[in-house]
Amino acid sequence: MEHVTRPDPRKTAALSAALSGAVDLGALKARADAARQSAAAPAPAAGPAGAPNGSAPWIVDVTEASFQAVVEQSLQVPVVVLLGASYSPESQQLAASLTRLAQPSGGSWILARVDLEQAPRIGQAFGVQSVPTTVAVAGGQPIDAFAGPLADAELQQWIKRLLDALRDRLPGIRAGEANASAPLEEEEPPEDPRFVAAEEAFERGDYVAAQAAFQAILDAEPANELAKEGLAQAKFAERAEAADPSVIAKADGAPDDIDAQLAAADAQVASQQVEEAFKRLVDTVRRVYGDDRDRVRQHLVGLFELFPADDPRVAAARRNLASALY
Incomplete structure (x- = not known):
């Protein structure tokens, strides 16, 4: 599978790998190849098959009977297939978000909504393991996917990068963009x-x-x-403002002084010595016990909260802290 972009690689890597083998759209791929060879100037995409949701012809509710015709439109524009279920609140949330984004798109991409309770074989074809799952199909092949809901801003970026990557390959994208009623923009709350x-x-x-x-x-x-x-x-x-830079040297000379170790760690974080601060407190956890150990642990966890959860320095320090505690 060709990957355009993924909102969260940790969530989508396994899904994308599975889709590359689970979905057999070989007939569509052959048709896409033939179309590229025979059409010197392809016409804009026709309106998608399926049941329009009433707001735009490029937003359709898909059944097992209409799915083939809808996916054939991926020879012209990307088809974003939302595989959800009526019992899933997350599916309903994601469907509403994608519908809002698709409405002003002018047909530069198609939203195909699938209720897996009504069309389970479509889910089986994609090897879906959870709902909602969203798959981008282009040129008769799945090219990217993600599981679960996403914030509107993330969805906007995902669709934008999808269109940017495919604009020169699928002739209907530019035609749809020319008809778009408004650019893809996030409304600021x-x-x-x-x-x-x-x-x-x-x-x-x-x-x-x-x-x-x-x-x-x-x-x-x-x-x-x-x-x-x-x-x-x-x-x-507040702590950093009151910190004395000399506290680091003081703490180095008094390893059993808990207050000095905590203050020194704050001073080090304030001066961008983040890893040194984390190491100081992890080492202190190893040396002390009881209430002192819990106090140092809580202080260190508080410092972790100053940084993104995926900061590699935080991840490494969390592992070291767990090792020190257990």
């Missing part, structure tokens, strides 16, 4: 006044007020990840 207040406090250096604002959000929404990140940043900024 209104700013949350709670976050505005917290961020303004942070920017003026009032870290205590920023912490209180972020904490108030978390009190109302304990799972709010942005508020968690903001609170961690505000707590660290």
